[in-house]
Amino acid sequence: MADTHQNLGLLCFYPHRAMEARVLAGLAAAGFDDLTPAQGRIAARVGPDGTRLTDLAAQALVTKQTAGHLVDQLERTGYVRRVPDPTDARARLVRLAERGEAALAVARRVEVAVEAEWTAHLGEEDAARLRAILTRLREVTDPWR
Amino acid sequence: MADTHQNLGLLCFYPHRAMEARVLAGLAAAGFDDLTPAQGRIAARVGPDGTRLTDLAAQALVTKQTAGHLVDQLERTGYVRRVPDPTDARARLVRLAERGEAALAVARRVEVAVEAEWTAHLGEEDAARLRAILTRLREVTDPWR
DNA sequence: CCTTGACGGTCAGACGATCTGACGAGATGG
DNA sequence: CCATCTCGTCAGATCGTCTGACCGTCAAGG
Structure with a gap:
């Protein structure tokens, strides 16, 4: 080395x-x-106006399942909230709390x-x-x- | 972003x-x-004359338990061998196969x-x-x- | 309109990577 | 030769990640 x-x-x-x-x-x-590295990597990519789970997953290069799991934890510990996306009833925006x-x-x-x-x-x-x-x-x- | x-x-x-x-x-x-990223990170640090497990762990910033686990797999799939360290009977050198x-x-x-x-x-x-x-x-x- | 396919997200189950703690065997220095 | 350090392993747990299946919603073309 x-x-x-x-x-x-x-x-x-x-x-x-x-x-x-x-x-x-x-x-x-x-x-x-109570923040793990993986949670941090997801949280760091949440934009000021909220970000879709799928976009978070793509940017962090993980599957949407993984991203969803991490967002669950972040939500439980009060770092983020999930709010409905006004423009698409399928989607929800992850926003910083x-x-x-x-x-x-x-x-x-x-x-x-x-x-x-x-x-x-x-x-x-x-x-x-x-x-x-x-x-x-x-x-x-x-x-x- | x-x-x-x-x-x-x-x-x-x-x-x-x-x-x-x-x-x-x-x-x-x-x-x-059959190489995972984690295995690769360990294998990449094996020196030409072999490297001790403890050193691999330190350089890759993982615990020696983790390193040992990964070396187990690398050994099973034929990428490395463990040989006795001639200078220390406790230690074994990990060498590329x-x-x-x-x-x-x-x-x-x-x-x-x-x-x-x-x-x-x-x-x-x-x-x-x-x-x-x-x-x-x-x-x-x-x-x- | 309705169908069809693409997309957003979740659920279930599995495996891989990582940690902490405890331990045995060998090394090392008074 | 004893106290202590180091090398590596075992046991058990947790976290991160994946694949595959699934449901609801959107959007475009008959």
């Missing part, structure tokens, strides 16, 4: 894992200690803090470059937009 | 996921269709191909920059060196 030339996918893994761990730890420290909004605010704060640490290590210029390059890379690695 | 400013951890996630999916698909297409070496070769080929695609999209210069920056970022995001 001491290769100087590691594959790019793996190199991308470390920051992602580090960020997820830090955010989860921050949430737990703030009292949101008060507790979900509060957790989101904490998560955002941790994200900003971690990015600041990374920027301090890399320097402003490279941090900005990294973001720019990754954003372009996303065009060919994210099936969603 | 249409933010222009996405958190860096998430931005790192897309390439990692894409790479893992491509490698797994390539392995499956080459006849190694013939099938494991063959799978590794396929995985490496896919990795190279995917990186070539990414480089084509980003340009030589930015691809090199991305690798350099991620390598530096690893210093603060990878607890293992």
Whole structure:
């Protein structure tokens, strides 16, 4: 593992894992200690106006059964609500509840803090470059937009 | 999700996921269709001279129980062997078996191909920059060196 | 209108991956 | 040689995930 030339996918893994761990730890420290990583990955994709279960599943790359299961738990613990979709009687929108909004605010704060640490290590210029390059890379690695 | 400013951890996630999916698909297409993602993550960390279970667990960030379980499966399907560690009678080294070496070769080929695609999209210069920056970022995001 | 097929979501059942806790056997240092 | 650490396993539990079957609703074409 001491290769100087590691594959790019793996190199991308470390920051992602580090960020997820830090955010989860921050949430737990703030009292949101009943969130699992999988729940977080679903909750993080709930849009401001609510999101359909099917869309959540597609974006998180899990089946709709899995997404439904996780939303069940998130609903039970008060992070989200399911409301009817006014435009389609089949569908229901998953929306953040008060507790979900509060957790989101904490998560955002941790994200900003971690990015600041990374920027301090890399320097402003490279941090900005990294973001720019990754954003372009996303065009060919994210099936969603 | 249409933010222009996405958190860096998430931005790192897309390439990692894409790479893992491509490698797994390539392995499956080459006849190694009995590998699960979790098994792959363990197998990918087996060094050329064998690696202790405890080290595999630490590097993959799972408990040694989990690692042991996954190695059991990899052994059953012929990807790895457990051999005694000559320097420590408690320990056993996990080594790639013939099938494991063959799978590794396929995985490496896919990795190279995917990186070539990414480089084509980003340009030589930015691809090199991305690798350099991620390598530096690893210093603060990878607890293992 | 009604049929037909596509879509949104749930239910049931299974398996895989992961954890915590307890344990035995070998290593290691006073 | 004893206390203690480390390597790995066993047992049991929980969580995440999948496949397949199913029901209700939407939308388009006779």
